[in-house]
Amino acid sequence: MPSHGALCRAELWRGLPCWRVTLAQGDSLLVAEQGAQVLSWVSDGRERLFLSPGSAADGHTAIRGGVPICWPQFNQRGPLPKHGFARNVSWRMGAFEPAEDHAELRLHLEASAQTLVLWPHHFELTLVLRLQARRLHLALEAHNPGDTAWAFTGALHSYLRVDDLGQARLWGLTGQAEWDSLRDVAGRGASVIALDGPFDRIYAAADQALRLVDGTHGLTVSQCASWANTVVWNPGGGLPDLPEAQHRHMLCVEAAQVLAATTVEAGERWVGWQQFDVLTG
Numbered sequence: 001m002p003s004h005g006a007l008c009r010a011e012l013w014r015g016l017p018c019w020r021v022t023l024a025q026g027d028s029l030l031v032a033e034q035g036a037q038v039l040s041w042v043s044d045g046r047e048r049l050f051l052s053p054g055s056a057a058d059g060h061t062a063i064r065g066g067v068p069i070c071w072p073q074f075n076q077r078g079p080l081p082k083h084g085f086a087r088n089v090s091w092r093m094g095a096f097e098p099a100e101d102h103a104e105l106r107l108h109l110e111a112s113a114q115t116l117v118l119w120p121h122h123f124e125l126t127l128v129l130r131l132q133a134r135r136l137h138l139a140l141e142a143h144n145p146g147d148t149a150w151a152f153t154g155a156l157h158s159y160l161r162v163d164d165l166g167q168a169r170l171w172g173l174t175g176q177a178e179w180d181s182l183r184d185v186a187g188r189g190a191s192v193i194a195l196d197g198p199f200d201r202i203y204a205a206a207d208q209a210l211r212l213v214d215g216t217h218g219l220t221v222s223q224c225a226s227w228a229n230t231v232v233w234n235p236g237g238g239l240p241d242l243p244e245a246q247h248r249h250m251l252c253v254e255a256a257q258v259l260a261a262t263t264v265e266a267g268e269r270w271v272g273w274q275q276f277d278v279l280t281g
């Protein structure tokens with residue numbers, strides 16, 4: 001098969017097995033076996049994701065940064081460990097498909113003795129990562145190979161890197177139904193979101209792409225309609241794995257399913273994606 005110049009190589013991040021996908025044009029992606037977690041996306045020579053220097057890297061504790069896959073439970077909204085188990089366990093590398101102007105990497109997680117004790121359902125999760133110049137597309141597929149329906153909540157919990165949180169602005173959630181998880185109050189999305197402290201809000205997802213601008217840099221953030229919510233989060237400091245002031249370099253904009261669980265019938269498949277495009281000019 002012609003390689004088209006895109007490569008996929010094994011690499012270690014603080015001792016954890018990862019894969020590095022690199023396009024001939026230079027953009028690259030680093031993906032950990034733990035959680036199929038994207039840890040780095042370099043586009044146009046700039047790191048676009050935040051990864052905490054204080055993160056755990058023991059192979060099972062949640063990694064602070066990149067794009068954790070929270071599944072099959074969002075946060076503590078159920079009996080499972082916080083944000084489910086998908087981010088804590090090892091995924092299996094599937095196909096790597098380089099093409100003319102992009103490359104695709106697939107990673108898989110199936111039910112195992114380890115997951116069945118926590119969640120007694122058969123499932124097959126696939127993360128399809130599609131990297132192209134100035135664009136990253138992440139699609140999570142959840143297949144139910146069993147004979148009874150199950151339901152999940154979850155998120156692509158993306159940590160976007162910003163130079164300075166104080167100058168970062170997020171547009172696109174104007175008027176959307178909003179739930180402020182910190183104050184436990186409902187409201188409507190402001191025309192622009194600017195943070196000056198802890199922020200943890202769940203929005204009804206918007207139809208159009210959001211725009212995150214940080215000084216002269218920016219991204220559009222889009223998600224498909226299978227995710228009902230967008231979560232915007234920054235802890236405002238105070239987390240042990242986020243050393244002092246590091247929170248000022250991140251903003252989580254998550255494609256999420258929070259307020260109502262999604263049911264996947266026996267034999268059915270659900271797909272939800274989130275995409276980032278680098279703003280140019």
Ligand SMILES: O=P(O)(O)OC[C@H]1O[C@H](O)[C@H](O)[C@@H](O)[C@@H]1O
Pocket residue numbers: 062075082083157181200201231232233252254
């Ligand atoms: O610390 P973690 O388990 O990774 O969770 C991090 C955060 O995830 C989501 O954004 C939630 O809305 C927050 O309430 C939570 O604190």
